[in-house]
Amino acid sequence: MPHLLSLIREDVANVVEHDPAAKSSLEVFLCYSGLHAVWFYRMNHWLWNHGLFLVARMLSQAARFLTGIEIHPAAKIGRRLFIDHGHGVVIGETAIVGDDVTLYQGVTLGGTGKEHGKRHPTIEDNVVVGGGAKILGNIIVGKNCRIGAGSVVLRNVPENSTVVGVPGHIIFREGKRVVITDPKQINDPLSEALAAVATEVNKLRERVQQLEGSGTQGEPPSESMQRIMEDIDYQI
Ligand SMILES: CC(C)(COP(=O)(O)OP(=O)(O)OC[C@H]1O[C@@H](n2cnc3c(N)ncnc32)[C@H](O)[C@@H]1OP(=O)(O)O)[C@@H](O)C(=O)NCCC(=O)NCCS
Structure with a gap:
Protein backbone atom coordinates (compact mmCIF):
# COMPACT_ATOMS: atom_id res chain seq x y z
CA MET A 1 0.00 0.00 0.00
CA PRO A 2 2.66 2.57 0.89
CA HIS A 3 4.07 2.00 -2.59
CA LEU A 4 0.73 2.42 -4.34
CA LEU A 5 1.61 5.80 -5.83
CA SER A 6 4.90 4.57 -7.26
CA LEU A 7 3.14 1.47 -8.64
CA ILE A 8 0.52 3.73 -10.27
CA ARG A 9 3.29 5.82 -11.87
CA GLU A 10 5.00 2.66 -13.10
CA ASP A 11 1.74 1.23 -14.54
CA VAL A 12 0.97 4.46 -16.40
CA ALA A 13 4.51 4.70 -17.82
CA ASN A 14 4.33 1.05 -18.90
CA VAL A 15 1.07 1.59 -20.81
CA VAL A 16 2.32 4.82 -22.44
CA GLU A 17 5.40 2.90 -23.58
CA HIS A 18 3.63 -0.21 -24.92
CA ASP A 19 0.13 0.74 -26.07
CA PRO A 20 0.20 2.53 -29.43
CA ALA A 21 -3.32 3.86 -28.70
CA ALA A 22 -2.13 5.74 -25.58
CA LYS A 23 -1.68 9.46 -26.31
CA SER A 24 -0.61 10.83 -22.89
CA SER A 25 -0.02 9.83 -19.28
CA LEU A 26 -3.07 11.83 -18.22
CA GLU A 27 -5.28 9.98 -20.70
CA VAL A 28 -3.96 6.62 -19.45
CA PHE A 29 -4.46 7.63 -15.82
CA LEU A 30 -8.04 8.78 -16.38
CA CYS A 31 -9.39 6.45 -19.08
CA TYR A 32 -7.80 2.98 -18.71
CA SER A 33 -10.28 1.03 -16.61
CA GLY A 34 -7.97 -2.02 -16.68
CA LEU A 35 -5.48 0.02 -14.65
CA HIS A 36 -8.19 1.30 -12.33
CA ALA A 37 -9.14 -2.32 -11.61
CA VAL A 38 -5.52 -3.20 -10.82
CA TRP A 39 -5.19 -0.21 -8.46
CA PHE A 40 -8.40 -1.22 -6.68
CA TYR A 41 -6.97 -4.74 -6.43
CA ARG A 42 -3.70 -3.48 -4.86
CA MET A 43 -5.71 -1.73 -2.15
CA ASN A 44 -8.05 -4.70 -1.64
CA HIS A 45 -5.12 -7.15 -1.49
CA TRP A 46 -3.57 -5.03 1.27
CA LEU A 47 -6.88 -5.07 3.18
CA TRP A 48 -7.18 -8.85 2.66
CA ASN A 49 -3.64 -9.42 3.94
CA HIS A 50 -4.54 -7.40 7.03
CA GLY A 51 -7.54 -9.61 7.81
CA LEU A 52 -10.22 -7.23 6.51
CA PHE A 53 -11.70 -9.93 4.27
CA LEU A 54 -15.26 -8.64 4.01
CA VAL A 55 -14.24 -5.03 3.32
CA ALA A 56 -11.78 -6.26 0.68
CA ARG A 57 -14.46 -8.40 -0.98
CA MET A 58 -17.02 -5.59 -0.91
CA LEU A 59 -14.57 -3.14 -2.46
CA SER A 60 -13.59 -5.69 -5.12
CA GLN A 61 -17.28 -5.98 -6.03
CA ALA A 62 -17.50 -2.17 -6.20
CA ALA A 63 -14.46 -2.24 -8.53
CA ARG A 64 -16.18 -4.85 -10.67
CA PHE A 65 -19.27 -2.62 -10.88
CA LEU A 66 -17.14 0.33 -11.99
CA THR A 67 -14.71 -1.43 -14.36
CA GLY A 68 -16.37 -4.71 -15.39
CA ILE A 69 -13.24 -6.52 -14.14
CA GLU A 70 -13.36 -8.92 -11.19
CA ILE A 71 -10.10 -9.57 -9.36
CA HIS A 72 -10.29 -11.55 -6.14
CA PRO A 73 -8.40 -9.68 -3.41
CA ALA A 74 -6.50 -12.86 -2.44
CA ALA A 75 -5.01 -13.36 -5.93
CA LYS A 76 -1.27 -12.69 -6.17
CA ILE A 77 -0.39 -10.25 -8.93
CA GLY A 78 3.04 -9.00 -9.93
CA ARG A 79 4.05 -5.61 -11.30
CA ARG A 80 2.89 -3.83 -14.45
CA LEU A 81 -0.16 -6.02 -15.12
CA PHE A 82 -1.90 -4.44 -18.11
CA ILE A 83 -5.56 -5.35 -18.61
CA ASP A 84 -6.39 -3.85 -22.01
CA HIS A 85 -10.05 -2.91 -22.65
CA GLY A 86 -10.77 -5.21 -19.77
CA HIS A 87 -14.49 -5.79 -19.58
CA GLY A 88 -15.33 -9.35 -18.51
CA VAL A 89 -11.90 -10.22 -17.10
CA VAL A 90 -12.06 -12.55 -14.07
CA ILE A 91 -9.04 -13.42 -11.90
CA GLY A 92 -9.76 -16.09 -9.30
CA GLU A 93 -8.81 -16.33 -5.66
CA THR A 94 -5.75 -18.59 -5.97
CA ALA A 95 -4.49 -17.24 -9.30
CA ILE A 96 -0.89 -16.05 -9.46
CA VAL A 97 0.15 -13.54 -12.12
CA GLY A 98 3.80 -12.63 -12.71
CA ASP A 99 5.31 -9.33 -13.89
CA ASP A 100 4.62 -7.63 -17.23
CA VAL A 101 1.56 -9.74 -18.07
CA THR A 102 -1.06 -8.44 -20.54
CA LEU A 103 -4.67 -9.64 -20.46
CA TYR A 104 -7.27 -8.59 -23.00
CA GLN A 105 -10.99 -8.30 -22.47
CA GLY A 106 -12.97 -11.39 -21.48
CA VAL A 107 -10.01 -13.37 -20.11
CA THR A 108 -10.77 -15.81 -17.30
CA LEU A 109 -8.09 -17.12 -14.94
CA GLY A 110 -10.52 -19.51 -13.34
CA GLY A 111 -11.09 -22.89 -11.76
CA THR A 112 -12.46 -25.99 -13.43
CA GLY A 113 -14.98 -26.43 -10.62
CA LYS A 114 -13.41 -29.80 -9.76
CA GLU A 115 -10.47 -28.72 -7.61
CA HIS A 116 -9.97 -27.40 -4.09
CA GLY A 117 -7.10 -25.42 -2.59
CA LYS A 118 -4.91 -23.92 -5.34
CA ARG A 119 -7.40 -24.21 -8.18
CA HIS A 120 -6.62 -21.25 -10.43
CA PRO A 121 -3.74 -20.87 -12.87
CA THR A 122 -0.26 -19.45 -12.42
CA ILE A 123 0.73 -17.09 -15.21
CA GLU A 124 4.46 -16.43 -15.33
CA ASP A 125 6.22 -13.22 -16.41
CA ASN A 126 5.69 -11.55 -19.75
CA VAL A 127 2.70 -13.63 -20.89
CA VAL A 128 0.07 -12.17 -23.25
CA VAL A 129 -3.44 -13.65 -23.05
CA GLY A 130 -5.70 -12.84 -26.02
CA GLY A 131 -9.30 -11.65 -25.82
CA GLY A 132 -11.81 -14.15 -24.46
CA ALA A 133 -9.23 -16.80 -23.60
CA LYS A 134 -10.04 -19.07 -20.66
CA ILE A 135 -7.18 -20.53 -18.61
CA LEU A 136 -8.66 -23.02 -16.19
CA GLY A 137 -7.39 -25.04 -13.25
CA ASN A 138 -4.17 -25.20 -11.27
CA ILE A 139 -1.90 -25.09 -14.30
CA ILE A 140 1.21 -23.08 -15.15
CA VAL A 141 1.60 -20.92 -18.24
CA GLY A 142 5.36 -20.44 -18.60
CA LYS A 143 7.24 -17.19 -19.22
CA ASN A 144 6.85 -15.33 -22.52
CA CYS A 145 3.88 -17.43 -23.71
CA ARG A 146 1.15 -16.08 -25.97
CA ILE A 147 -2.36 -17.45 -25.61
CA GLY A 148 -4.55 -16.96 -28.68
CA ALA A 149 -7.85 -15.11 -28.55
CA GLY A 150 -10.70 -17.46 -27.68
CA SER A 151 -8.47 -20.35 -26.54
CA VAL A 152 -9.39 -22.64 -23.66
CA VAL A 153 -6.21 -23.75 -21.91
CA LEU A 154 -6.47 -26.75 -19.58
CA ARG A 155 -2.89 -28.03 -19.40
CA ASN A 156 0.52 -26.63 -18.45
CA VAL A 157 2.17 -24.58 -21.18
CA PRO A 158 6.00 -24.59 -21.40
CA GLU A 159 7.89 -21.27 -21.60
CA ASN A 160 8.10 -19.40 -24.90
CA SER A 161 5.09 -21.13 -26.47
CA THR A 162 2.06 -19.92 -28.43
CA VAL A 163 -1.21 -21.73 -27.79
CA VAL A 164 -4.46 -21.53 -29.77
CA GLY A 165 -7.72 -23.44 -29.98
CA VAL A 166 -10.32 -25.21 -27.89
CA PRO A 167 -8.92 -27.10 -26.12
CA GLY A 168 -5.68 -25.11 -26.46
CA HIS A 169 -2.69 -26.68 -28.18
CA ILE A 170 0.82 -25.39 -28.85
CA ILE A 171 1.50 -24.05 -32.35
CA PHE A 172 4.89 -22.39 -31.73
CA ARG A 173 7.58 -23.26 -29.20
CA GLU A 174 10.90 -21.41 -28.87
CA GLY A 175 10.04 -19.54 -32.08
CA LYS A 176 9.56 -22.74 -34.09
CA ARG A 177 6.43 -24.15 -35.60
CA VAL A 178 5.02 -27.15 -33.73
CA VAL A 179 3.19 -29.79 -35.69
CA ILE A 180 1.29 -32.33 -33.68
CA THR A 181 1.80 -35.73 -35.22
CA ASP A 182 -0.14 -37.64 -32.60
C1 LIG B 1 -2.27 -16.54 -31.06
C2 LIG B 1 -1.63 -15.32 -31.70
C3 LIG B 1 -0.77 -14.60 -30.65
C4 LIG B 1 -0.75 -15.88 -32.82
O1 LIG B 1 -0.14 -14.88 -33.54
P1 LIG B 1 1.07 -15.24 -34.58
O2 LIG B 1 2.24 -15.79 -33.83
O3 LIG B 1 1.29 -14.03 -35.41
O4 LIG B 1 0.51 -16.46 -35.41
P2 LIG B 1 -0.24 -16.47 -36.85
O5 LIG B 1 -1.18 -15.33 -36.97
O6 LIG B 1 0.82 -16.65 -37.88
O7 LIG B 1 -1.11 -17.80 -36.76
C5 LIG B 1 -0.52 -19.08 -36.73
C6 LIG B 1 -1.61 -20.11 -36.92
O8 LIG B 1 -2.49 -20.10 -35.79
C7 LIG B 1 -3.84 -19.79 -36.18
N1 LIG B 1 -4.37 -18.89 -35.15
C8 LIG B 1 -3.89 -17.67 -34.80
N2 LIG B 1 -4.61 -17.16 -33.80
C9 LIG B 1 -5.58 -18.05 -33.52
C10 LIG B 1 -6.63 -18.08 -32.56
N3 LIG B 1 -6.81 -17.08 -31.70
N4 LIG B 1 -7.42 -19.18 -32.52
C11 LIG B 1 -7.24 -20.21 -33.39
N5 LIG B 1 -6.25 -20.24 -34.33
C12 LIG B 1 -5.44 -19.17 -34.37
C13 LIG B 1 -3.70 -19.11 -37.53
O9 LIG B 1 -4.87 -19.28 -38.30
C14 LIG B 1 -2.52 -19.82 -38.12
O10 LIG B 1 -2.93 -21.10 -38.59
P3 LIG B 1 -2.32 -21.70 -39.98
O11 LIG B 1 -0.84 -21.73 -39.80
O12 LIG B 1 -2.95 -23.06 -40.06
O13 LIG B 1 -2.73 -20.75 -41.04
C15 LIG B 1 -2.67 -14.31 -32.25
O14 LIG B 1 -3.31 -14.81 -33.38
C16 LIG B 1 -3.74 -13.94 -31.21
O15 LIG B 1 -4.76 -14.60 -31.05
N6 LIG B 1 -3.48 -12.83 -30.50
C17 LIG B 1 -4.41 -12.27 -29.52
C18 LIG B 1 -4.74 -10.85 -29.91
C19 LIG B 1 -5.94 -10.29 -29.16
O16 LIG B 1 -6.62 -10.94 -28.39
N7 LIG B 1 -6.18 -9.03 -29.38
C20 LIG B 1 -7.28 -8.34 -28.75
C21 LIG B 1 -7.20 -6.92 -29.19
S1 LIG B 1 -8.63 -6.05 -28.67
Whole structure:
Protein backbone atom coordinates (compact mmCIF):
# COMPACT_ATOMS: atom_id res chain seq x y z
CA MET A 1 0.00 0.00 0.00
CA PRO A 2 2.66 2.57 0.89
CA HIS A 3 4.07 2.00 -2.59
CA LEU A 4 0.73 2.42 -4.34
CA LEU A 5 1.61 5.80 -5.83
CA SER A 6 4.90 4.57 -7.26
CA LEU A 7 3.14 1.47 -8.64
CA ILE A 8 0.52 3.73 -10.27
CA ARG A 9 3.29 5.82 -11.87
CA GLU A 10 5.00 2.66 -13.10
CA ASP A 11 1.74 1.23 -14.54
CA VAL A 12 0.97 4.46 -16.40
CA ALA A 13 4.51 4.70 -17.82
CA ASN A 14 4.33 1.05 -18.90
CA VAL A 15 1.07 1.59 -20.81
CA VAL A 16 2.32 4.82 -22.44
CA GLU A 17 5.40 2.90 -23.58
CA HIS A 18 3.63 -0.21 -24.92
CA ASP A 19 0.13 0.74 -26.07
CA PRO A 20 0.20 2.53 -29.43
CA ALA A 21 -3.32 3.86 -28.70
CA ALA A 22 -2.13 5.74 -25.58
CA LYS A 23 -1.68 9.46 -26.31
CA SER A 24 -0.61 10.83 -22.89
CA SER A 25 -0.02 9.83 -19.28
CA LEU A 26 -3.07 11.83 -18.22
CA GLU A 27 -5.28 9.98 -20.70
CA VAL A 28 -3.96 6.62 -19.45
CA PHE A 29 -4.46 7.63 -15.82
CA LEU A 30 -8.04 8.78 -16.38
CA CYS A 31 -9.39 6.45 -19.08
CA TYR A 32 -7.80 2.98 -18.71
CA SER A 33 -10.28 1.03 -16.61
CA GLY A 34 -7.97 -2.02 -16.68
CA LEU A 35 -5.48 0.02 -14.65
CA HIS A 36 -8.19 1.30 -12.33
CA ALA A 37 -9.14 -2.32 -11.61
CA VAL A 38 -5.52 -3.20 -10.82
CA TRP A 39 -5.19 -0.21 -8.46
CA PHE A 40 -8.40 -1.22 -6.68
CA TYR A 41 -6.97 -4.74 -6.43
CA ARG A 42 -3.70 -3.48 -4.86
CA MET A 43 -5.71 -1.73 -2.15
CA ASN A 44 -8.05 -4.70 -1.64
CA HIS A 45 -5.12 -7.15 -1.49
CA TRP A 46 -3.57 -5.03 1.27
CA LEU A 47 -6.88 -5.07 3.18
CA TRP A 48 -7.18 -8.85 2.66
CA ASN A 49 -3.64 -9.42 3.94
CA HIS A 50 -4.54 -7.40 7.03
CA GLY A 51 -7.54 -9.61 7.81
CA LEU A 52 -10.22 -7.23 6.51
CA PHE A 53 -11.70 -9.93 4.27
CA LEU A 54 -15.26 -8.64 4.01
CA VAL A 55 -14.24 -5.03 3.32
CA ALA A 56 -11.78 -6.26 0.68
CA ARG A 57 -14.46 -8.40 -0.98
CA MET A 58 -17.02 -5.59 -0.91
CA LEU A 59 -14.57 -3.14 -2.46
CA SER A 60 -13.59 -5.69 -5.12
CA GLN A 61 -17.28 -5.98 -6.03
CA ALA A 62 -17.50 -2.17 -6.20
CA ALA A 63 -14.46 -2.24 -8.53
CA ARG A 64 -16.18 -4.85 -10.67
CA PHE A 65 -19.27 -2.62 -10.88
CA LEU A 66 -17.14 0.33 -11.99
CA THR A 67 -14.71 -1.43 -14.36
CA GLY A 68 -16.37 -4.71 -15.39
CA ILE A 69 -13.24 -6.52 -14.14
CA GLU A 70 -13.36 -8.92 -11.19
CA ILE A 71 -10.10 -9.57 -9.36
CA HIS A 72 -10.29 -11.55 -6.14
CA PRO A 73 -8.40 -9.68 -3.41
CA ALA A 74 -6.50 -12.86 -2.44
CA ALA A 75 -5.01 -13.36 -5.93
CA LYS A 76 -1.27 -12.69 -6.17
CA ILE A 77 -0.39 -10.25 -8.93
CA GLY A 78 3.04 -9.00 -9.93
CA ARG A 79 4.05 -5.61 -11.30
CA ARG A 80 2.89 -3.83 -14.45
CA LEU A 81 -0.16 -6.02 -15.12
CA PHE A 82 -1.90 -4.44 -18.11
CA ILE A 83 -5.56 -5.35 -18.61
CA ASP A 84 -6.39 -3.85 -22.01
CA HIS A 85 -10.05 -2.91 -22.65
CA GLY A 86 -10.77 -5.21 -19.77
CA HIS A 87 -14.49 -5.79 -19.58
CA GLY A 88 -15.33 -9.35 -18.51
CA VAL A 89 -11.90 -10.22 -17.10
CA VAL A 90 -12.06 -12.55 -14.07
CA ILE A 91 -9.04 -13.42 -11.90
CA GLY A 92 -9.76 -16.09 -9.30
CA GLU A 93 -8.81 -16.33 -5.66
CA THR A 94 -5.75 -18.59 -5.97
CA ALA A 95 -4.49 -17.24 -9.30
CA ILE A 96 -0.89 -16.05 -9.46
CA VAL A 97 0.15 -13.54 -12.12
CA GLY A 98 3.80 -12.63 -12.71
CA ASP A 99 5.31 -9.33 -13.89
CA ASP A 100 4.62 -7.63 -17.23
CA VAL A 101 1.56 -9.74 -18.07
CA THR A 102 -1.06 -8.44 -20.54
CA LEU A 103 -4.67 -9.64 -20.46
CA TYR A 104 -7.27 -8.59 -23.00
CA GLN A 105 -10.99 -8.30 -22.47
CA GLY A 106 -12.97 -11.39 -21.48
CA VAL A 107 -10.01 -13.37 -20.11
CA THR A 108 -10.77 -15.81 -17.30
CA LEU A 109 -8.09 -17.12 -14.94
CA GLY A 110 -10.52 -19.51 -13.34
CA GLY A 111 -11.09 -22.89 -11.76
CA THR A 112 -12.46 -25.99 -13.43
CA GLY A 113 -14.98 -26.43 -10.62
CA LYS A 114 -13.41 -29.80 -9.76
CA GLU A 115 -10.47 -28.72 -7.61
CA HIS A 116 -9.97 -27.40 -4.09
CA GLY A 117 -7.10 -25.42 -2.59
CA LYS A 118 -4.91 -23.92 -5.34
CA ARG A 119 -7.40 -24.21 -8.18
CA HIS A 120 -6.62 -21.25 -10.43
CA PRO A 121 -3.74 -20.87 -12.87
CA THR A 122 -0.26 -19.45 -12.42
CA ILE A 123 0.73 -17.09 -15.21
CA GLU A 124 4.46 -16.43 -15.33
CA ASP A 125 6.22 -13.22 -16.41
CA ASN A 126 5.69 -11.55 -19.75
CA VAL A 127 2.70 -13.63 -20.89
CA VAL A 128 0.07 -12.17 -23.25
CA VAL A 129 -3.44 -13.65 -23.05
CA GLY A 130 -5.70 -12.84 -26.02
CA GLY A 131 -9.30 -11.65 -25.82
CA GLY A 132 -11.81 -14.15 -24.46
CA ALA A 133 -9.23 -16.80 -23.60
CA LYS A 134 -10.04 -19.07 -20.66
CA ILE A 135 -7.18 -20.53 -18.61
CA LEU A 136 -8.66 -23.02 -16.19
CA GLY A 137 -7.39 -25.04 -13.25
CA ASN A 138 -4.17 -25.20 -11.27
CA ILE A 139 -1.90 -25.09 -14.30
CA ILE A 140 1.21 -23.08 -15.15
CA VAL A 141 1.60 -20.92 -18.24
CA GLY A 142 5.36 -20.44 -18.60
CA LYS A 143 7.24 -17.19 -19.22
CA ASN A 144 6.85 -15.33 -22.52
CA CYS A 145 3.88 -17.43 -23.71
CA ARG A 146 1.15 -16.08 -25.97
CA ILE A 147 -2.36 -17.45 -25.61
CA GLY A 148 -4.55 -16.96 -28.68
CA ALA A 149 -7.85 -15.11 -28.55
CA GLY A 150 -10.70 -17.46 -27.68
CA SER A 151 -8.47 -20.35 -26.54
CA VAL A 152 -9.39 -22.64 -23.66
CA VAL A 153 -6.21 -23.75 -21.91
CA LEU A 154 -6.47 -26.75 -19.58
CA ARG A 155 -2.89 -28.03 -19.40
CA ASN A 156 0.52 -26.63 -18.45
CA VAL A 157 2.17 -24.58 -21.18
CA PRO A 158 6.00 -24.59 -21.40
CA GLU A 159 7.89 -21.27 -21.60
CA ASN A 160 8.10 -19.40 -24.90
CA SER A 161 5.09 -21.13 -26.47
CA THR A 162 2.06 -19.92 -28.43
CA VAL A 163 -1.21 -21.73 -27.79
CA VAL A 164 -4.46 -21.53 -29.77
CA GLY A 165 -7.72 -23.44 -29.98
CA VAL A 166 -10.32 -25.21 -27.89
CA PRO A 167 -8.92 -27.10 -26.12
CA GLY A 168 -5.68 -25.11 -26.46
CA HIS A 169 -2.69 -26.68 -28.18
CA ILE A 170 0.82 -25.39 -28.85
CA ILE A 171 1.50 -24.05 -32.35
CA PHE A 172 4.89 -22.39 -31.73
CA ARG A 173 7.58 -23.26 -29.20
CA GLU A 174 10.90 -21.41 -28.87
CA GLY A 175 10.04 -19.54 -32.08
CA LYS A 176 9.56 -22.74 -34.09
CA ARG A 177 6.43 -24.15 -35.60
CA VAL A 178 5.02 -27.15 -33.73
CA VAL A 179 3.19 -29.79 -35.69
CA ILE A 180 1.29 -32.33 -33.68
CA THR A 181 1.80 -35.73 -35.22
CA ASP A 182 -0.14 -37.64 -32.60
CA PRO A 183 -3.78 -36.49 -32.85
CA LYS A 184 -4.34 -37.45 -29.21
CA GLN A 185 -1.93 -34.66 -28.22
CA ILE A 186 -4.42 -32.11 -29.50
CA ASN A 187 -6.71 -33.25 -26.68
CA ASP A 188 -9.81 -32.81 -28.80
CA PRO A 189 -12.99 -34.89 -28.50
CA LEU A 190 -12.42 -35.91 -32.14
CA SER A 191 -8.88 -37.16 -31.42
CA GLU A 192 -9.94 -40.80 -31.18
CA ALA A 193 -11.66 -40.60 -34.56
CA LEU A 194 -8.69 -38.81 -36.15
CA ALA A 195 -6.28 -41.38 -34.70
CA ALA A 196 -8.41 -44.22 -36.09
CA VAL A 197 -8.57 -42.61 -39.54
CA ALA A 198 -4.78 -41.97 -39.51
CA THR A 199 -4.11 -45.62 -38.60
CA GLU A 200 -6.45 -46.80 -41.36
CA VAL A 201 -4.77 -44.53 -43.96
CA ASN A 202 -1.33 -45.87 -42.96
CA LYS A 203 -2.54 -49.48 -43.31
CA LEU A 204 -4.01 -48.71 -46.75
CA ARG A 205 -0.80 -46.96 -47.87
CA GLU A 206 1.26 -50.01 -46.83
CA ARG A 207 -1.20 -52.36 -48.59
CA VAL A 208 -1.09 -50.29 -51.81
CA GLN A 209 2.71 -50.30 -51.72
CA GLN A 210 2.71 -54.10 -51.27
CA LEU A 211 0.32 -54.52 -54.22
CA GLU A 212 2.37 -52.17 -56.40
CA GLY A 213 5.57 -54.08 -55.60
CA SER A 214 8.08 -53.63 -52.78
CA GLY A 215 10.52 -51.53 -54.90
CA THR A 216 8.07 -48.69 -55.67
CA GLN A 217 7.79 -45.61 -53.47
CA GLY A 218 4.11 -44.91 -54.32
CA GLU A 219 2.61 -41.50 -55.09
CA PRO A 220 4.51 -38.46 -53.74
CA PRO A 221 2.65 -36.57 -50.99
CA SER A 222 0.09 -33.96 -52.09
CA GLU A 223 1.10 -30.29 -52.37
CA SER A 224 -0.62 -29.35 -49.08
CA MET A 225 1.03 -32.28 -47.29
CA GLN A 226 4.41 -31.23 -48.70
CA ARG A 227 3.83 -27.68 -47.44
CA ILE A 228 3.08 -28.97 -43.93
CA MET A 229 6.15 -31.24 -44.01
CA GLU A 230 8.39 -28.34 -45.07
CA ASP A 231 6.98 -26.23 -42.22
CA ILE A 232 7.81 -28.80 -39.56
CA ASP A 233 10.60 -27.61 -37.28
CA TYR A 234 9.46 -29.28 -34.12
CA GLN A 235 7.25 -32.25 -33.48
CA ILE A 236 5.55 -33.35 -30.29
C1 LIG B 1 -2.27 -16.54 -31.06
C2 LIG B 1 -1.63 -15.32 -31.70
C3 LIG B 1 -0.77 -14.60 -30.65
C4 LIG B 1 -0.75 -15.88 -32.82
O1 LIG B 1 -0.14 -14.88 -33.54
P1 LIG B 1 1.07 -15.24 -34.58
O2 LIG B 1 2.24 -15.79 -33.83
O3 LIG B 1 1.29 -14.03 -35.41
O4 LIG B 1 0.51 -16.46 -35.41
P2 LIG B 1 -0.24 -16.47 -36.85
O5 LIG B 1 -1.18 -15.33 -36.97
O6 LIG B 1 0.82 -16.65 -37.88
O7 LIG B 1 -1.11 -17.80 -36.76
C5 LIG B 1 -0.52 -19.08 -36.73
C6 LIG B 1 -1.61 -20.11 -36.92
O8 LIG B 1 -2.49 -20.10 -35.79
C7 LIG B 1 -3.84 -19.79 -36.18
N1 LIG B 1 -4.37 -18.89 -35.15
C8 LIG B 1 -3.89 -17.67 -34.80
N2 LIG B 1 -4.61 -17.16 -33.80
C9 LIG B 1 -5.58 -18.05 -33.52
C10 LIG B 1 -6.63 -18.08 -32.56
N3 LIG B 1 -6.81 -17.08 -31.70
N4 LIG B 1 -7.42 -19.18 -32.52
C11 LIG B 1 -7.24 -20.21 -33.39
N5 LIG B 1 -6.25 -20.24 -34.33
C12 LIG B 1 -5.44 -19.17 -34.37
C13 LIG B 1 -3.70 -19.11 -37.53
O9 LIG B 1 -4.87 -19.28 -38.30
C14 LIG B 1 -2.52 -19.82 -38.12
O10 LIG B 1 -2.93 -21.10 -38.59
P3 LIG B 1 -2.32 -21.70 -39.98
O11 LIG B 1 -0.84 -21.73 -39.80
O12 LIG B 1 -2.95 -23.06 -40.06
O13 LIG B 1 -2.73 -20.75 -41.04
C15 LIG B 1 -2.67 -14.31 -32.25
O14 LIG B 1 -3.31 -14.81 -33.38
C16 LIG B 1 -3.74 -13.94 -31.21
O15 LIG B 1 -4.76 -14.60 -31.05
N6 LIG B 1 -3.48 -12.83 -30.50
C17 LIG B 1 -4.41 -12.27 -29.52
C18 LIG B 1 -4.74 -10.85 -29.91
C19 LIG B 1 -5.94 -10.29 -29.16
O16 LIG B 1 -6.62 -10.94 -28.39
N7 LIG B 1 -6.18 -9.03 -29.38
C20 LIG B 1 -7.28 -8.34 -28.75
C21 LIG B 1 -7.20 -6.92 -29.19
S1 LIG B 1 -8.63 -6.05 -28.67
